[in-house]
Amino acid sequence: MRESTAEPAGSAGSAEPAEPSASRPAPGSVPAPAPLIELDGASQVFHVKGKDLPAVSDVSLSVGEGEVLCLVGESGSGKTTTARLAAGLAAPTSGAVRFEGKDLSEMTRAERREYRRAVQYIHQDPYASLNPIRSVRSTLAIPLKRHGLARTAADVDRRVDELLTTVDLTPPESYSAKFPHQMSGGQRQRVAVARGLTLSPRLLIADESTSMLDVSIRVSLLNMLTTLRTEEGVGFIYITHDLALAKYFAWEGRTAVMYLGKIVEVGPTPQVINSPQHPYTRALLEAVPEPDPELAAQKKAAGGLLSAEIPSLSDLPSGCTFHPRCPLAEDRCREIIPVLRTAPEASAQEVACMVVTDPQPAASAGTAPGGGGPP
Structure with missing residues (x-):
C-alpha cells in the first residue's frame, strides 16, 4: 500500500512511494502554519x-x-x-x-x-x-469606520485617544484636531x-x-x-x-x-551583528561611529570599502555586483554571480560571497587581487 504524503508547495507529484522521513510530521499531528x-x-x-x-x-x-x-x-x-x-x-x-x-x-x-x-x-x-487636508482624528478614523471597528462618534473618539496615547501624543485632545502642517516631523x-x-x-x-x-x-x-x-x-x-x-x-x-x-x-x-560574514556587512558595522578612540583606530586599521561610490542599477557590474568595492574581491568575483549559501564558520547564517563560502587556496596565500597580500 502506497504511503500518503504531502508534496511541497509548487512541486510535481511523484509516482514512487515516499521514503520515511524524520522531518515529516507524525500521523495525526498538526502541520506547521504557513508564514504570515x-x-x-x-x-x-x-x-x-x-x-x-x-x-x-x-x-x-x-x-x-x-x-x-x-x-x-x-x-x-x-x-x-x-x-x-x-x-x-x-x-x-x-x-x-x-x-x-x-x-x-x-x-x-x-x-x-x-x-x-x-x-x-x-x-x-x-x-x-x-x-494635508485631514486632521489627525480624520486620518485615524477613516480605517476604523471602513473596517467596522468604530460604529459611533464616541467609539471613534475613544479609539483615537487610545492610539494617540500609545504613541506618546498626550494629552490626545491636544493633537486630534490638528493638521499635519501644525505638527513637527517627529509628531x-x-x-x-x-x-x-x-x-x-x-x-x-x-x-x-x-x-x-x-x-x-x-x-x-x-x-x-x-x-x-x-x-x-x-x-x-x-x-x-x-x-x-x-x-x-x-x-x-x-x-x-x-x-x-x-x-x-x-x-x-546576534550572529549577524557579532560575527558578520559578508565583507559588505562588515563594512556597515565598521561605519558605525565608535566613541572609544582606540577601538575607532582599530576599525580604521582593519580597512573598509575600496570605493564609496554605489554602482548604478542601470549599469550593474558583472559577476558579484559588490566586487568593485570589495576588499576581498578575486578574479572569479568578476565573472560568477554568488548565491546564498551557509557560511562555513557560522552555520546559522547564509552568505552570498564565494570568498567566504568557497575559499580558494590562492586567496589564503594572498595572491588574489584585492586580497591584501603581496603581488
Missing part, C-alpha cells in the same frame, strides 16, 4: 527611459507570527521596494508573494480585504504619507505609526518608522512595538539604516543585509 508573509524569488524591475532597473532581484524571505525580520543596507539597496512587495503596494515582476500560503495575485476580494487589514505599512516619510511620524496600529494588524511593515523621533520617544515606541510582538504575536518587517536599532529591536529575530536589490547575508541578529 512570504516572498519567493520575488523581483521588481522598473522600466525607465528604455532601460531596465532591477530594484529587487530574486529575494526570498518569510516572517511568521511574532517574528521580526530587520532589513538593513545603504540607500538604494532595495529595502523599501521589498517592503512594498510584501505589503501588496506593488506587484512583483516575477516570483510570488504569499500571505498565509495564499498568493496575493490569486486572492478573492474577501481574502484581499482580510490581507489589507492584517498587513499594515508605516511609511518612511510622514510629510508625504499624511493627507507626524508618531501619527503615521498610530495609523498603522488602527486595525490591530498581524504584520507591521515599518520603514524607518523612528528616524525622526527623539531618543527617549524612540526607545519608548520600540518597547511598545516589542510588546505587540511578544504579547499579541504581531510580526514585523523593520527597515533601518541604523544597525544599533536593528540590534535593539530585532535581537531575538533575524537580520537580512541587502545590497543593490539582493540579500547578501541573512541570519539571527
Whole structure:
C-alpha cells in the first residue's frame, strides 16, 4: 500500500512511494502554519527611459507570527521596494508573494480585504504619507469606520485617544484636531505609526518608522512595538539604516543585509551583528561611529570599502555586483554571480560571497587581487 504524503508547495507529484522521513510530521499531528508573509524569488524591475532597473532581484524571505525580520543596507539597496512587495503596494515582476500560503495575485476580494487589514505599512516619510487636508482624528478614523471597528462618534473618539496615547501624543485632545502642517516631523511620524496600529494588524511593515523621533520617544515606541510582538504575536518587517536599532529591536529575530536589490547575508541578529560574514556587512558595522578612540583606530586599521561610490542599477557590474568595492574581491568575483549559501564558520547564517563560502587556496596565500597580500 502506497504511503500518503504531502508534496511541497509548487512541486510535481511523484509516482514512487515516499521514503520515511524524520522531518515529516507524525500521523495525526498538526502541520506547521504557513508564514504570515512570504516572498519567493520575488523581483521588481522598473522600466525607465528604455532601460531596465532591477530594484529587487530574486529575494526570498518569510516572517511568521511574532517574528521580526530587520532589513538593513545603504540607500538604494532595495529595502523599501521589498517592503512594498510584501505589503501588496506593488506587484512583483516575477516570483510570488504569499500571505498565509495564499498568493496575493490569486486572492478573492474577501481574502484581499482580510490581507489589507492584517498587513499594515508605516511609511518612511510622514510629510508625504499624511493627507494635508485631514486632521489627525480624520486620518485615524477613516480605517476604523471602513473596517467596522468604530460604529459611533464616541467609539471613534475613544479609539483615537487610545492610539494617540500609545504613541506618546498626550494629552490626545491636544493633537486630534490638528493638521499635519501644525505638527513637527517627529509628531507626524508618531501619527503615521498610530495609523498603522488602527486595525490591530498581524504584520507591521515599518520603514524607518523612528528616524525622526527623539531618543527617549524612540526607545519608548520600540518597547511598545516589542510588546505587540511578544504579547499579541504581531510580526514585523523593520527597515533601518541604523544597525544599533536593528540590534535593539530585532535581537531575538533575524537580520537580512541587502545590497543593490539582493540579500547578501541573512541570519539571527546576534550572529549577524557579532560575527558578520559578508565583507559588505562588515563594512556597515565598521561605519558605525565608535566613541572609544582606540577601538575607532582599530576599525580604521582593519580597512573598509575600496570605493564609496554605489554602482548604478542601470549599469550593474558583472559577476558579484559588490566586487568593485570589495576588499576581498578575486578574479572569479568578476565573472560568477554568488548565491546564498551557509557560511562555513557560522552555520546559522547564509552568505552570498564565494570568498567566504568557497575559499580558494590562492586567496589564503594572498595572491588574489584585492586580497591584501603581496603581488
